[in-house]
Amino acid sequence: YVAGREGAVDGGPEVAKLAIGFCEGLWLGWADRDSGPAEDMYSCSQFIHSDDVPEGYVGVRGKDGSALFGGSEYFMADEVEVLRVDGRTLLSLKVIDGATFDPLQSAALYRFLGPTNGNKLSLIYRATRDGPSYADLLRSVGDASGLVFVIRKDTYVFG
Numbered sequence: 001y002v003a004g005r006e007g008a009v010d011g012g013p014e015v016a017k018l019a020i021g022f023c024e025g026l027w028l029g030w031a032d033r034d035s036g037p038a039e040d041m042y043s044c045s046q047f048i049h050s051d052d053v054p055e056g057y058v059g060v061r062g063k064d065g066s067a068l069f070g071g072s073e074y075f076m077a078d079e080v081e082v083l084r085v086d087g088r089t090l091l092s093l094k095v096i097d098g099a100t101f102d103p104l105q106s107a108a109l110y111r112f113l114g115p116t117n118g119n120k121l122s123l124i125y126r127a128t129r130d131g132p133s134y135a136d137l138l139r140s141v142g143d144a145s146g147l148v149f150v151i152r153k154d155t156y157v158f159g
Contacts, residue, residue: 017134040132042077070153079152082125098123
């Protein structure tokens with residue numbers, strides 16, 4: 001779910017500029033309804049219901065067993081990146097130019113995405129480089145499709 005240029009994704013008591021998933025998932029530009037959506041994409045809310053947490057998950061959990069990326073349901077991301085998927089590739093140790101991934105993380109992402117239509121991932125938005133606002137994200141991403149959002153908080157990487 002994506003808000004219009006001036007709007008917000010409505011989640012009842014919460015609003016955001018961008019929601020990946022709805023009742024559970026990742027919300028960027030998050031804030032409570034009274035405040036309205038945050039102007040920057042660093043303000044996040046994330047929730048994965050306990051029934052959907054993979055067996056063997058060792059990260060932080062909420063009281064009900066839900067998975068909490070970044071240590072809590074609400075957090076400020078250290079970095080937000082958007083990668084455009086444009087390619088077919090095998091597991092490789094090539095880095096994604098401009099992204100914060102090291103070669104092993106890049107290889108894991110390529111493997112996770114599986115075969116695609118072209119041959120590479122390219123960084124099209126990075127909050128610390130392009131600006132943290134929703135308008136900055138829209139300007140950088142435009143109408144691109146085949147996107148992967150990468151959110152970093154401390155040692156956690158969520159995408």
